[in-house]
Amino acid sequence: MQDVLGPTLRLIRLPHGEGVELPAYETRGAAGMDLKAAVGENEPLVIAPGRRALVPTGFIFEIADGFEGQVRPRSGLAFKHGITCLNTPGTVDSDYRGEVKVLLINHGDEDFAVTRGMRIAQMLITPVVQARIVEATQASETARGAGGFGSTGV
Numbered sequence: 001m002q003d004v005l006g007p008t009l010r011l012i013r014l015p016h017g018e019g020v021e022l023p024a025y026e027t028r029g030a031a032g033m034d035l036k037a038a039v040g041e042n043e044p045l046v047i048a049p050g051r052r053a054l055v056p057t058g059f060i061f062e063i064a065d066g067f068e069g070q071v072r073p074r075s076g077l078a079f080k081h082g083i084t085c086l087n088t089p090g091t092v093d094s095d096y097r098g099e100v101k102v103l104l105i106n107h108g109d110e111d112f113a114v115t116r117g118m119r120i121a122q123m124l125i126t127p128v129v130q131a132r133i134v135e136a137t138q139a140s141e142t143a144r145g146a147g148g149f150g151s152t153g154v
Ligand SMILES: O=c1ccn([C@H]2C[C@H](O)[C@@H](COP(=O)(O)OP(=O)(O)OP(=O)(O)O)O2)c(=O)[nH]1
Pocket: 071, 087, 089, 090, 091, 092, 093, 094, 096, 099, 100, 101, 102, 103
């Protein structure tokens, strides 16, 4: 995978991200780079059951034109603790210059403490295109027509 040259991702470290490891692909073929929590060293962010929290990553991500960042949950956190991303997949626009944050929700039945450096989610860099938006008066004909939501059987 790493033989395939992807776009450059510039990361601007914010003061509270000082010392936090860069997001990284954990294995050679990993689709997503793991994002780490930039919460205070002695201030874990505790998410109670049923609650949500915006977790800082400590970085501005300058995503190349023509790409987006998709913030997705980590399956291990979901399986073991019921922790997932509420807005999955989160969309990080290429023109966004604020800090990337991860919106976690606790679907488990115990408090979950997010500690500094914890790998909380993953980000995929994915190509996007913008459509040319045109209003029309009639839909074109197709074999499917208006059939959907199980119209071809289950
Ligand atoms: O998980 C996420 C999702 C979004 N963002 C940031 C980057 C993204 O470019 C911006 C806006 O996200 P989105 O378009 O999904 O939210 P919105 O509710 O439409 O806000 P806006 O009006 O700012 O576009 O928020 C994150 O940091 N993490």
